[in-house]
Amino acid sequence: MSRSDKPIPVLTIDGPSGSGKGTVARIVAERLGWHLLDSGALYRAVGYAASMAGLDLSDSEAMTRCAETTKITFRDPKDGRETRVYVNSHDSTDDLRTETVGAVASAIAAIPSVRTALVDKQLSFRRTPGLVADGRDMGTVIFPDAGVKVFLTASAEERAKRRYKQLKDKGLNVTLASLLREIEARDARDAARPVAPLKPALDAVLIDSTGMPVDAVVDKVLSLIQPA
Numbered sequence: 232m233s234r235s236d237k238p239i240p241v242l243t244i245d246g247p248s249g250s251g252k253g254t255v256a257r258i259v260a261e262r263l264g265w266h267l268l269d270s271g272a273l274y275r276a277v278g279y280a281a282s283m284a285g286l287d288l289s290d291s292e293a294m295t296r297c298a299e300t301t302k303i304t305f306r307d308p309k310d311g312r313e314t315r316v317y318v319n320s321h322d323s324t325d326d327l328r329t330e331t332v333g334a335v336a337s338a339i340a341a342i343p344s345v346r347t348a349l350v351d352k353q354l355s356f357r358r359t360p361g362l363v364a365d366g367r368d369m370g371t372v373i374f375p376d377a378g379v380k381v382f383l384t385a386s387a388e389e390r391a392k393r394r395y396k397q398l399k400d401k402g403l404n405v406t407l408a409s410l411l412r413e414i415e416a417r418d419a420r421d422a423a424r425p426v427a428p429l430k431p432a433l434d435a436v437l438i439d440s441t442g443m444p445v446d447a448v449v450d451k452v453l454s455l456i457q458p459a
Contacts, residue, residue: 239358239362240361241361241377243374243380244259244363244381245429246382248333248390251440253269253365254445255365255445255449255452256363259452267305267365269366275333276318277349278335281335288338292344294345298339298344302317304317330413340427343426354373370435372427380432381435381436382432382436383438383440387415391411394414
């Protein structure tokens with residue numbers, strides 16, 4: 232196989248909510264100069280659009296149409312801050328990070344036809360020189376041929392504390408106890424769903440980030456990438 236025939240490299244980082252995979256994926260992508268896919272943002276964007284339109288979240292046909300028609304755009308601010316997510320041309324980044332929208336995203340992610348509708352959008356992010364994809368089924372379903380797969384986790388208590396700080400910094404009124412309950416409920420829901428349940432790929436490297444600083448996690452992930 233010639234060098235030009237080599238597949239575009241992909242690094243997948245899967246894990247539960249609050250494990251830090253989004254932050255780690257962004258930094259790793261920046262260090263490598265690769266593209267970034269925040270797959271969770273796609274589901275959150277669809278859930279947000281559906282909520283704004285007043286759609287019945289239990290109506291799988293309506294949710295699927297919403298997934299097919301919602302315009303989702305990522306814009307990199309190029310200043311080290313988080314990528315902005317535009318839903319139907321509206322900057323919805325802050326709205327998408329609330330636990331309410333996260334719960335909606337988790338619910339609609341269990342609908343097979345919604346997942347199917349978003350597959351092509353996710354695959355389109357695979358472009359040269361490479362892709363870092365974070366989510367819940369990146370290594371198991373979307374990019375099963377990825378050269379390096381990571382499953383990043385942390386204790387529920389630590390993930391709740393991280394989310395609490397993140398949301399408080401944004402000026403949102405939340406409680407640690409409620410966030411812990413929501414995270415535990417989402418973990419159970421994501422792991423039990425019949426379609427693409429949250430679980431490590433068989434060939435994934437497991438990293439428990441409990442008590443680990445972000446830089447240490449980033450270095451560990453980068454150490455898994457073989458030089459070209």
